[in-house]
Amino acid sequence: MNTPLRRLATVVLVMFVGLMASATWVQYVQADRLNNDSRNVRTLYREFGNARGPIVVAGEAIALSTKVEDSYGYQRSYTNGELYSAVTGFYSVVNGRSQLERAANEELTGRGDRLFFSRIRDLITGSQPEGAAVETTINPAAQQAALDGLAGQQGAVVAIEPSTGRILALVSTPGFDPNALATHDITAASAAYQALDVADGNPLRSNATQERYPPGSTFKLVTAAAALESGQFTPASTLPAPVRLTLPQTSSTIGNFGGGGCGADPISLADALRISCNTSFAQLGMDVGSDALLTQAERFGFNDPDLTIPMLVAESVFPEDMDVPVTAQSAIGQRDVQATPMQMAMVSAAIANGGQLMTPYLVQTVRSADLHRVYETEPELYSTATSPGTAASLRDMMVGVVESGSGTSAQIPGVPVAGKTGTAQTADGQAPHAWFTAFAPADAPRVAVAVIVEHGGNAGNEATGGRVAAPIAKAVIEAVLGS
Structure with missing residues (x-):
């Protein structure tokens, strides 16, 4: 009799241990994955059943939740949705989240670690849980100027305050209206998402932070920085400037824009940048060497897969282990060099700030529902991109570009x-893509900007960065300086 009882007790014990292990696995080990699973309807209703915090620009909510009489409880809506779509992204019952709605979701739902005491307070007082307000760094005048400047052309604009890293404008075109995705009509929300997913220009993807492009001659700033930092060159140093430059070890050549010369041969480094002489900078890249170019590019932020603003920014790429011909092509921003508009704004911002590159950021303040400030972003040094002397030389050379060169x-x-x-x-x-990057005022910088108009926009093959992108940058700078 004792033997069967012992066996039964053993079986029951094993089953009990298995039950405890299974429950522990589900409730602890798998908890985060199950809670974040888009198919978890309870999580969906719980999240939509609480007031999600607003996203704020200059004191005005551009994304907010209001009480509605349906099974979800609150409806997300967007003011000037297309203007701010690259900032807010969307928040959808069926399509999930994107951009700031995704990156700041913990704060917006009130579940973030910084809001622990707010949750305790709500629990004690019996108050309905509410998400925190996320106040952005965006300057509304600069944002509007960027969208107006692009005027239906496909591209992006990024503007940064050089001394802090605050992002003043973040625009991607084509944009989209997040309200169409935020509707609680699942059929309509799904149809809106599917239409945007196949639309020309991929509106759901931010050209400002998620797309990479050959930077072309804007990359000559990096090449010039590497040359100046080497100690072997000054703005007055002379460079060869042939009409065409034959690349070593190949039969390939590099020419200048329009197929002409650069006005003088040799030419000073300052003048080569002013008129954007390809052959001079290709030779300069070979003289400086691929290792120095790589080091300089990475000081400006290239090859960083972890940059967040808090949205993850696509990694801008400068290749390693290049041979001499590839180095020449890379020195003028072609071949395999790829950069986001955010990256090129960072290059100008670093030069504007005396060589000190500040980490760009989009969220200024997080406030609990009772307006208590729970988090404030403090400016943080990303890297020392150049010495102050090199930054000053580059600044003066860039002023020449605008005063009497290709950027008038x-x-x-x-x-x-x-x-x-x-x-x-x-x-x-x-x-070709039309680029322009700049900062102003040159003697006391308040804004650095990068503009790209894909495939020349309305100008097509007749486009240049000076003709198409520079006026947009000018409008954004004027908006910042006038606000």
């Missing part, structure tokens, strides 16, 4: 502007 369309009366144009070749048969 960015001139602002009474305001010194430092800039660099770029006209980046793309696939055969396609018009």
Whole structure:
């Protein structure tokens, strides 16, 4: 009799241990995955059943939740949705979240670690849980100027305050209306998402932070920085400037824009940047060497897979282990060099800030539902990109670009502007991308900006960075300086 009882007790004990292990596995080990599973209807209803915090620009909510009489409880809505779509993204019952709605979800739902005491307070007082307000760094005038400047053309604009890293404008076109995705009509929300997913220009993906492009001649700022940092060159150093430069070890050549010369041969480094001489900078890249170019590019933020603003920014790429011909092509921002508009704004911001690159950020303050400040972003040094002397030389050279070089369309009366144009070749048969990056006032910088108009926009094959992108940058700078 004792033997069967012992066996039964053993079986029951094993089953009990298995039950405890299974419950522990589900409730502890798998808890986060199950809670975040989009198919978990309870999580969905719990999240939508609480008031989600607003996303705020200059004191005005551009994304907010209001009480509604349906099974979800609250409806998300967006003010000026297309203007701010690259900032807010969308928050959808059926399609999930994107951009700031995703990156700041813990704060917006009130579940973030910084809001622990707010949750305890709500539990004690019996108050309905509410999410925190996320106050952005966006300047509404600059944001509007960027969208107006792009005027239906596909591209992006990023503007940064050089001394802090605050992102003042973040625009991607084509944009979209997040309200169409936020509807609680699941059929309509799904149809809206599917239409945007296949639309020309991929509106759901931010060109400002998630797309990479050949930076073209805007990358010459990095090449010039590497040359100046080497101690072997100054702005007055002379460089060869042939009409065409034959690349070593190949039969390939590099030419200048329009197929002409650069006005003088040799030419000073300052003048080569001013008129954007390709052959001079290709030779300069070979003289400086691929290792120095790589080091300089990474000081500006290239090859960083972890940059967040808090949205993850796509990694801008400068290749390693290049041979000499590839180095020449890379020195003028072509071949395998790829950069986001955010990255090129960071290059100008670092130069504007005396060589000190500040980490860019989009969220200024997080406030609990009772308006208590629970988090404030403090400016943080990302890297020392150049010495102060090199930054000053680059600033003066960039002022020359705008005063009498390829970027005269960015001139602002009474305001010194430092800039660099770029006209980046793309696939055969396609018009080049038009780039411009700049900062102003050059002697006391308040804003650094990068603009790209994909495939020349309305100008097509006739586009240049100076003609197409520089006026947009000018409008954004004027908006910041006037606000």
